Amino acid sequence: MVVVQASRTGSMGSREKSTGWLELEGSDSQKGLRTATLGGVSWATIGRRSVVLWTSVFIPVIIMIVVVAIEKTSSHTNMWFYISLVFLFTYNVMGSGPIDTTLGFVSQPLNQSNFDIQKPYNLPVDQRYNFFGEVHKLWVFKTDKPHSRKSKTNPRTEIRIRGYDYSSGVWQFEAYGYVRSDTTGVCIMQIFGSKPPKASTTMLTVYNSSLYYYRNQVILSDLYNKWFRLNVIHDVEDNNVKVYIDGILKHEGRVRVGPHIHHYFKCGVYSQKEGSFYMESRWKDIRIFRLHD
Template structure:
């Protein structure tokens, strides 16, 4: 057997240390404090006058939202069934974390939003962030693409909103996929579910579990 050169043997512990360190990736929640369960402030928002159980269920820890996009609207919004999470916030850094699942065939629907009330009458309402499903990909608004081939799998979704810096970061399975400006100042809140857009499939659905909020 040929022994390794002494130089290589001396480097082995050092190389092992470098390789190990390179595998350590910061978690999005590092440095954050978890807030109490937001469930006490949950509110279902929907576009039509049907019983809640016709577009939303909660069973075995899973929140399920669905709509048929040709349903008539009584509120002037597009077809939607969404869960508003928590109260308005106007400052600080808030992080949402949850796991989402999109059944095959759903397209043209927003599944997570940071909704804002603007500071002027000209911008009375706006959306700071939208995460939307298009043809099997998750996008931030229309672009950029956050993740492809998302159907029929659970994904960890983390969004950090720094109000003072007007910054939004989005992570999928702990990996940062977006870092950019928000859209508007003012008061904000988050919600999940389905909100159909033009060109949406006839039926849209999203599922969520393990919903948490953090602050820093």
């Protein structure tokens, strides 16, 4: 599904009314959304087939307009002006900068009851988790117990999102994350649920100041001690996951799943191989979205 949003800017909106035929704008203050204003209308695109839509529909139409304009002018200056205009507009809209990944999605209500804290089973919650000033702080030690007596997994302190398990549709996790510089060998976010014997559809791990998709692809370098916005979109029917950092696509690929698998989102710290003795991550503004039907 592709969602194309058009909104006429005015003096009452977040931007001043556009007076030119084409105006390239900067980043939105909250989402870092880059837009191109054409004839006073701001356009933004999102969706797994946005590139197909642009290459098969919009770009050919724009090129046809340019060709007609070139045929009606003998000025080489005007010709290059029209060509440059097309490339500028297309380059900007097709993702040269950050986009708002939540366009077309519906935000789901969340409160503290949706945050199930999974922590070492022998410790009270407040010894591995606190929530202060809108920030969830989660930490764990490599020598800690697993989250249940029966579990043989590594120690963890994670927020398990309750109330929004899913097995179909397109879902999105959004949050601002922060990782301390003494933290490595840890999973900080995952989409749980996969075809056995695997347990997860997606894992984002930290090793030596870099964020990885599992351990295969670097998604973000130099992530320590700074906030970043994370958006993870899971299209169940297409077996596809996209990972965005600060509105920029960093990973897209097919995922390993089976029929009737139930998924849910988690974030925090979950010790992995070569994990540090102490692991900590912080999260704020956690949101869950579902693609509008």
